Amino acid sequence: MVHMSIVVPCFNESAVIDAFHRALVGVLGATGESFEICYVDDGSDDLTVDRLRQFAASDARVRYTSFSRNFGKESALLAGMRMARGAVVVLMDADLQHPPELVPRMLELHRHGYDQVVARRDRSGEGMVRRAFSQAYYRLVRHFMDVEIVDGAGDFRLLSRRAVDSVLSLPESNRFSKGLFSWIGFDTVSFTYENVQRAAGQSKWGGRRLLNYGIDGLLSFNSRPLRLAIHTGLWLFLSALGYALWIVANAVLNGVETPGYATLITAVVALSGVQLATLGIIGEYVGRIYHESKRRPHYVVRETDRGAAGAPRAPLESAGPARRER
Structure with a gap:
């Protein structure tokens, strides 16, 4: 059995995906643990999926799924967790703002019995306006939401197998992962790391998208x-x-x-x-x-590493508790 699965959502990351992959494989190889890397292409319109095909063809530890269009990061995270077979699952972005060198520290904390290990970034390097709005938002959600959302705690985290299975058992279509991770509970520990700028490319999270994401969070976990x-x-x-x-x-x-x-x-x-x-x-x-x-599917799969290799195409994942084959 694979000990560790790394889930990496990707959307138009061709400018940085090679550097990220080299850094990640180097860090994971040094841990001495068996691992797999599960890339999810969220309908990129650049060369991202081509690079993922090459990674999977040259390394059996690399798997990928490519969506038929852009379904959003929440769907990509869900697809990656469904792909993952490891006893622990690490979620991280491909833009190197989630430093791969922090993964061994997360593994060490997991060995102390924690089901969730959260890497929290600080606010260094952010503009004053964005920092003020972010801090105000987290104060608001702490007051109104039924789950606890910690400032700086994003998707960069390690989950035990039972934590992943608990998240996957939740059937809702409108998913807000930060809230879901908090809702399932389990023993959780966090540590703070210095904020890192993107290595290349542009952020996909503009002001309007961040606002909509914040509204989704407020409405998803309270009335x-x-x-x-x-x-x-x-x-x-x-x-x-x-x-x-x-x-x-x-x-x-x-x-x-x-x-x-x-x-x-x-x-x-x-x-x-x-x-x-x-x-x-x-x-x-x-x-x-x-x-x-x-009850529409969360996403539609265009191809996977199995499909690209000529094996029978994997069935599409459905949005409900049961999966439908197409």
């Missing part, structure tokens, strides 16, 4: 936004009731003619904004229910 909408509605109702009573009392006691236009417009605009925001929150949850009900 508190709906509760907040209820509280806001009750607060506005009580405020409006108090204001109405004040107007009536003022008119009765002082005989003041009650002005209405400005007050009415302000109230209508405020209530309309709250209603639209509440409908948007409800719509997000309904949309997720609709997406789950369709």
Whole structure:
């Protein structure tokens, strides 16, 4: 049995994949443990999949899966964990921002009995604006989410086999891996490493994509936004009731003619904004229910190392608890 599986999602990483592979193989070879490297090409439109084919052809320890299009990193992580056969599984990126030389340290901590070993990057080298928004986001999720998400804890982590099996047993389509890793529990330890810049290429995580990812995280593990909408509605109702009573009392006691236009417009605009925001929150949850009900596959496989070698093509993975063959 393979002792260690390294899962590496890739999307347009042809500029750095060779340097990453050399560094990773060198580090893993020095550990003396048996290993496999499971690459997942997330629909790249550069030469990434060509390089993965060459790696798999020249080294039996390398396996790969290529998607028919870009399905996103969450789907790539899921496919990689399904591929992995090792007693421990390490998840890491191919851009060398997750230093391969930290893998032996993760293995050593795992030997002390931890099912999850998390490598947390610090914020050195980040811009002030991005750092401020990141810190504010993590403070927000710690307050609202039902699971604990630690600042700097990303996908770079080691999972024991039982932790991986627990993650794979979760059938949901809208996956937020950081939350899933926290939700399954088990003994977890973390350590901090200095933030590393990309070795080549450009980051795939722009501001808009990070914002959407943050919203996914907030909505995936709690229903508190709906509760907040209820509280806001009750607060506005009580405020409006108090204001109405004040107007009536003022008119009765002082005989003041009650002005209405400005007050009415302000109230209508405020209530309309709250209603639209509440409908948007409800719509997000309904949309997720609709997406789950369709039970579409998380991804569609274009080819694998087995398929590329001429062996029978592996069946497609499904999004539900059961797998469907095509």
